Amino acid sequence: MLFSKTPLIGLKADQFRHPLDLEATNALKQLPGLDLLVRNLLGPVAEQFFYLENIAAGILVGEQQLPHIHKLLLEACQILDIEPPQLYVRQHPAPNAYTFAMRGKQPFIVLHTSLIELLTLEEIQAVIAHELGHLKCEHGVYLTPINIMVLAAGLLPNWGAAIAESLRSQMLEWLRCAEFTCDRAALLATQDSRVVSSVLMKLTGGSPTLSPQLNLDAFLAQARAYDDISNNQLGELLKQAQTAQLSHPVPVLRAREIDRWASSQVYQNLLQKHSTGYYNGKVDTKGGWRNW
Template sequence: MRSINPRDYYHPQDQKALWELQQIPGFSAALKAFMKMFSENMIRGINMSNKVQIGPRQLPELYALLPPICEVLGIREPEFYLELDPAANAYTMGDSIISITVTSGLVDLMNEKQISAVLAHECGHIACRHVLYQTMASMLLSAGANILGGNLITSGLQLAFFHWQRCSEFSCDRAAAIYMDGSETVAQVMALLASGSREMAERLDMELYMRQAEEYRDFMDDSNWNKMLQYYALMSQNHPFLSVRALEIKEWCSSPVFKNIMDFKYEREPAKILEKNLCPACGKPVEGDWGFCRHCGNKLH
């Protein structure tokens, strides 16, 4: 299985919004101020002191989901943490020391495939080199007025940051779809986040949910007034609306671009035969073409 270059799935709105963000007056000053105060040791200290680090021996069934994703997306394995929070969420922070955190609410809400899709999305942020700016946005927009002075983080810069963050999510949804071989699980994640109930989600009709997404798009296209009202509701959010993301990824996965990426991904070398077809780390049966043991995450080749 080949690693995928992020240039192949980078969303054009992501690239455009980042360029526009960098042109906003005050961006350079905010970046310089952020780099002066930014310390990865602060983030890492919080992670180590107040979360559970996931690894081959700590929650190995959860850890095992991560290495194959990193292989497909061509990134180094980040640190991986679980934190107590009933809200279903995952986020990535850092620069040279990057960490992914998932919340207890997300793990309780989703099944293994859906958690894999979320992790692939977060790894997409790493592959697309979003993480430093995402960390900057998270820290400056939450505490910038107090730390850096109210005049530095202008309203225009705030809105530009939010706009870029929303656009960056589309690139990472594509990364998740590439790893999951299609849009189905990614769209299920959106429906789960919208409903907030694992029990209800198991009874959700995804065809109806996608039809709802199409109806919302028609509603937006119906008038400029509707567009303005929806933009007003969205402009201070750092994620696009969930049904919009579900429809966007479904349509992209029907495109020739996605098919070409899948063809490239699965142009495999002849499978190597492992001795007795057992993982040398955990001893469980594996397939010859697995790059990582899907039971414990151990690298096989």
């Protein structure tokens, strides 16, 4: 099912963190008391609430439950050198995945059923690895309050407008930058930029019936056309206005960014530096690598 991949033993978050993520994270650290608020106040309440919510209304993936998805998780964790979190599948019509984690606590990832139905197994692993990127980079201190507010807006519609107002532009800017880093984690796990770009393409305009008909090369050409709009000041201003209130960069921009990084010497050097052999597609459940 999966091709041989390079295990990234000893991989550190800062070795693949996007420069914009680093810059935006440093800016968020200047907000007084945010880290303390999340870990000591929001964190314990949110962790227990969503743990109960997942247990009650989600499927916990494991060796005896959706084992093919569990294997994708273990493979991605071994490649990225990270302990496996809990993984839940939840019934939902909107294709999405999200992560919750507090430092030193049990992290978990949630995949929506509609997302799984939309993607191939390799693409599902890319999504899992993207979420693992949030864990690897300890994005939880800032990601958790954003996710709480977004999910609360859906669960409590009457509060939606007030919650949306509380999503500060600085935190949204950080989240957009963090997504670039996590797309890199998806690439490091799949080691195929076309798989990552295909996920973005299907999330842009795919469906279970349309996705097999989509053309990835045409989508990447579309990404380059989006770049061309920045050739003048008006185009750049319009792009900034378009993305200012978004939690994620626009998909074509993410596809272009990951395509560029996959061709970079930095990415190639990272694979070579951490390579201790090639993964043969078998999961070592004892936590070690079976190297050739």
